Amino acid sequence: MAAHLPLGYSVRNVLARPARSLMTATVIALVVVACALLLGLIGSLRRTLIASGEALNLVVMRKGSDNDGSSQVTLEAYQMVRFLDGIARDAGDQPMVSPELVVQPFLRRLDGGRENVLVRGVEAMALPVHPEVRITQGRMIAPSAGEAVVGRGLVGRYEGAVLGGELRFGRGRWKVTGVLDAGGSSFESEIWVDARELGRDAKRLFPYSGVRLRARDAATMAALKRRIDADPRHALEAKPEVEYYASQAESADVLYILVVGVAVLAGIGAGFGAANTMYASVQARTAEIGTLRAMGFARGAILRAFQVEAAALGVLGFVIGAVASLVLAYVIRHAFGGVGFSASTFTTNVVLLRIGVTELAVAFVLAVVVGLAGGIAPAWRAARLRPIEALRRA
Amino acid sequence: MSWTRLVLANLGRNPLRTVLTAAAVALAVALVSLLLTMPAGLDLILDRFASNTRISVHNKAGVVYPMPYAFTRKVRQVDGVVAAAAFTWFGGAYEEAGRVTFPNFAVEAEHVNAVYPDYAIDPGQMAAFLRYRDGAIVGRGTLKKYGWSLGDRITLKSTVWPVDLDLRIVGEVANDTAPMLWLRYDYLDEALKKQGWTGLGIAGVVWARVSDPKLVNAVMRTVDDLSRNSEAETASETEKSFFGNFFGSLDGLVRIILVITSLVALCIVFIAGNTTSMSVRERAGEIAVLRALGFPRRTIVQALVAEALLVVTGAGILGVLLAVGLTGTLRTVAGWNQTLGPLGNFMVTPGVVVQGLLLSVAMGLTAGIAPALGAVRRPVAEALREVF
Amino acid sequence: MAEPLIVIRRVSRRYQRGADDVHALEDVSLDIDGGRFVALMGPSGSGKSTLLNLLSGIDQPSTGEVVVAGMRLADLDEDALAAWRARHVGLIFQFFNLMPVLSARDNVALPLLLTHLDRSERTRRAETALRVVGLSHRLDHFPRTLSGGEQQRVAIARAIVTDPDLIVADEPTGDLDARNAEEVLALLRQLTDQFGKTIVMVTHDPRALRFVDAAYHLDKGILLEGEAAHRADEAIRRAAGQPERRP
Secondary structure, eight states: OOOOOOHHHHHHHHHHSHHHHHHHHHHHHHHHHHHHHHHHHHHHHHHHHSOOOOTTEEEEEETTOSSTTSOOBOHHHHHHHHTOTTBOBOTTSOBOEEEEEEEOOEEEBTTSOEEEOEEEEEOTTHHHHOTTOEEEEEOOOOTTSOEEEEEGGGTTTBTTOSTTOEEEETTEEEEEEEEEEOTTSGGGGEEEEEHHHHHHHTTOSSSBSEEEEEBSSHHHHHHHHHHHHTOSSSOEEEEEHHHHHHHHHHHHHHHHHHHHHHHHHHHHHHHHHHHHHHHHHHHHTHHHHHHHHHHTOOHHHHHHHHHHHHHHHHHHHHHHHHHHHHHHHHHHHHHHOOEEEEOTTSOEEEEOOOOOHHHHHHHHHHHHHHHHHHHHHHHHHHHTOOHHHHHHHO | OOHHHHHHHHHTSSHHHHHHHHHHHHHHHHHHHHHHHHHHHHHHHHHHTOOTTEEEEEETTOTTSOEETTHHHHHHHSTTEEEEEEEEEOOEEOSSTTOOOSOEEEEOHHHHHHHOGGGOOOHHHHHHHHHOTTEEEEEHHHHHHHTOOTTOEEEEEESSSSOEEEEEEEEEEOOSSSOOEEEEHHHHHHHHHHTTSOOOOEESEEEEEESOGGGHHHHHHHHHHHHTTSSSOEEEEEHHHHHHHHTGGGHHHHHHHHHHHHHHHHHHHHHHHHHHHHHHHHTHHHHHHHHHHTOOHHHHHHHHHHHHHHHHHHHHHHHHHHHHHHHHHHHHHHOSOTTTGGGGGOOOOHHHHHHHHHHHHHHHHHHHHHHHHHHTSSOHHHHHHHHO | OOOOSEEEEEEEEEEEETTEEEEEEEEEEEEEOTTOEEEEEOSTTSSHHHHHHHHTTSSOOSEEEEEETTEEGGGOOHHHHHHHHHHHEEEEOSSSOSOTTSOHHHHHHGGGGGSSOOHHHHHHHHHHHHHHTTOGGGTTOOGGGSOHHHHHHHHHHHHHTTOOSEEEEESTTTTSOHHHHHHHHHHHHHHHHHHOOEEEEEEOOGGGGGTOSEEEEEETTEEOOHHHHHHHHHHHHHHHTOOOOOO
């Protein structure tokens, strides 16, 4: 029968006992930080692994390979593919086909240790076929000049991995002429050099690992794929580039299990912690609640008021946690640089921990849910207090 | 009446609060333990490979760059080398097309046992490996994961070589943590030749055992000297160093895990500290009376801290147990994962248990100390004045 | 004649309460002999509780000296005072006397935790003390199942279990009804008569005058003496409808 208690009542109660509210909010905040960091990490990893992939590109590899690091393509196979019908052509009427050689040499890390790095030998058609890749500093390599461009994610991670620096890997030295930017995709964890030079240096029997090509349109892409898969002479398979990278990203999916585990455990734990302080709050305000009930406010109104308080604490926790996690992510980025992950090519994907809007949105929901869940039982107890009982206890 | 009874009785003062606190702490400790199993999994692998007489010889440019197969013989002939076996990555996928779910190598069957005597492979099984060209030796963890037994036949489709191989499981290695499978070098070589290729001809890594740990450095230097200025210059390193480097890039992830672990631990201190504060505040009157009666500050602080310690440590034990259960599930669900590597073993080692318990004790102490000290901060007379 | 048990010489106590400077006691001197049951009386804020705290070693005076059983309390620091109290003083309060989580027996045994007695000895003494106050049938009861009067009697048992030189009680009957108050006062009287205990009690209760050997009156921190004391005494008795008593 009686109206809702005003929102201000709940909010003011949260602010009235700052120490207790802050304690509860901080517990929720810590859960927010933990989840935001992990989600940010996985999000960054997924964003990296899914190199967006061009919609009309096909990745051609040896049948049975799962990535272009373990595949081999002969010169004849490349020549065959190159002149297939349906491949897009550039302004100079050249088929947009990029043969590439992938090798994984050791590179020495500046902060100690060594890693396998994905070095991609490319030819002139590489940049047109991969439109998301741009040289943002310096210039692209010239063929047969012993040059290299370094992905943005690798700059500063290895000796010489900087514009104008000299990289040492394989059996040679490579002069860094540029830095490549690829919209946060995995290409930013690669080094690009001349395919022929790389083949010589690595003493490869096969000149290329794979071929990437641009189809004219979706229908032709499907036809091209069928044609390549069915080729009798060369055991090849073609995969749409988007699909190719999507399957790489699947290996990161197991990390989501970890996040879910962390979120559930931490969330429930924080929920219990929040319930604790809310019970104490209810106990301390027994007289006040009794008075409200005596005045005529219905049980539902009391319940709602306390739930609003619980949600408010969740929101407060989210705010504290969001700020803290953004700060932490910043510190981690600048103090430790990128986090290395091992890719299916056994090379390192360097991921910069970034917390984006999606991650914060999930964390917000988590915080409010934890607050509400923790507050349910205490709110219920508050609502069930009978006026006379409450007044007597006072 | 004894101190124990007093501390325990006080915990029963507000059972709901004690239970809620314990539940929160137990879950948080479970989480901490879970997270700690990750770097522990890495340490476990590295310690396993602490054989201090085994070295790896690989191309200086990278493990993906091959060495000529003939080099293996040269390594074998170096003074101090007891045995050497060539390993080549087969990259075979089992059932899941194009996806390698456990490491598998083509190895020199006649030499591998002498290089890995610590694997203690049953001699009968080793003999079968030598007898059957299509034989395979599998790690126990891998056997269990796929439900294979000795005698089973499986097919591996290589993602690196243009062949599929049918294998017969003839032996096992008692290894539950690191997945592995060995097949025979000559079997792969033959299969390639049958397809029209010129055979294997290369070695990816040569694993060698040195007779004496003191000779290891000298042997490594000699081997690298042998290959200097050749087409495939080598870099030798100890087994431990090899795997340390191999998993080296995981340190970034480990760091973040440890940051999160610390945050969760902080959370526990907050929760438990909050509870203790509330409890202390409620008992202001009683505590004032106890001090008036003549209980020294130190004793009251000890009793209050003991209460916090009891709850947190008890909950901590529950949390560790919970973690043991959870990791079992996680392990089954996650499997061997490329991204996590050994971090994904999720194995609760004794080290993790000890860490979890010690952390609980430390957190209990920290949580209890501030409110406890606060309870006895003011002089008795003032404390009495507050309550009366 | 024996030395007085408690000697209070020109004692003042001033302290800060928030922004105010409180002068709780001014230049109070008092001797109390052993084996007597005395009351400290006066209106609210007269300083009687403060005086009680000083002579029981809970507080230190700002100026002046307190000597109890030959011990100059000023010589002891906070922890030493606590130890001294544990051995020499038994305390009874108006509220919060008992720990709600312990039985009557365990509550009485509480101060014995500070001694070196073993568990069975502690239990034995607690039971003895409870027998003295007539609560042998309530050994295992928790405070919430005891009446107000019974709770105070348990508190009294606790006060005597260490066999202290001095027992102090701060408003012990303040929260009790008439019948229970009389029982408690009678019990205290019995302790002095039968066991020679020295008891100093702060009280508002006019009934106390029937049981104590002497009453001291305080007003605004000053100890009333002579004519003023007599008048205060009389006023209380008249208010309670009691006959005058020769000091």
